[in-house]
Amino acid sequence: MNFRTRQFVRNRFQQYYKTHEVYLPPSFDAREWGFIMFDELPGVRMRRHKAFGSKGELSDYLSGMAPSHAYYSTAYYTYPAARNMKEKGWQGADLIFDLDADHLRKQGADYAEMLENVKTETIKLNCFLTEDFGFDSEHIEVVFSGGRGYHIHVRDPSVLKLESGARRE
Structure with a gap:
């Protein structure tokens, strides 16, 4: 520039x-x-x-x-x-899930399809976090990460002190 x-x-x-x-x-x-x-x-x-x-x-x-x-x-x-x-x-730290469209690539999918796929997976993960893990939706924030996918921020007090190994798992 x-x-x-x-x-x-x-x-x-x-x-x-x-x-x-x-x-x-x-x-x-x-x-x-x-x-x-x-x-x-x-x-x-x-x-x-x-x-x-x-x-x-x-x-x-x-x-x-x-x-x-x-x-x-x-x-x-x-x-x-x-x-x-x-x-x-x-x-402590928020628990972050980073979902990127290009990491969920399906054969022949164009950019719009890739974004739709990652959106679907983000919705599934959000449901899993609230329904299976029992996180209150008030402690979860989903944000579009700017072109590639979504970030899910879990700000529940129970995950604040998790060590890095537990976060990865």
């Missing part, structure tokens, strides 16, 4: 952030935030270890910096802005 195009797009993002309310995940102030900017640097670089104490603080950062991508951790920390992972003070 050339300089003028990058500046135009960045300005549009800045206008968006100034005029739209940003979705905040539960306990946003206990999460680490990371951003990718409209940089001239070679390659993509994530700017991590950010934390925000208020919605206004996050909104000011977004409208001022106008990142091209914004991410938040699934984990909750005592000190989410700490540079060292040990210093962050892990408190």
Whole structure:
């Protein structure tokens, strides 16, 4: 992307952030935030270890910096802005299921069919989580992940402290 195009797009993002309310995940102030900017640097670089104490603080950062991508951790920390992972003070994490359309590829399926397939599988998994595992639907959030599929966030207190091995299983 050339300089003028990058500046135009960045300005549009800045206008968006100034005029739209940003979705905040539960306990946003206990999460680490990371951003990718409209940089001239070679390659993509994530700017991590950010934390925000208020919605206004996050909104000011977004409208001022106008990142091209914004991410938040699934984990909750005592000190989410700490540079060292040990210093962050892990408190727990959401249980995340990542369903990608291209991982469920059926022979001859086009993009729309792949998305329909992953949507069907997401609905099945959501039903399994509520009906078989008994998670309350109030503790489950399903989000479209931006072109490839869906993420299911389980925020039930019973899964908050699960270790990584148990999460994978």
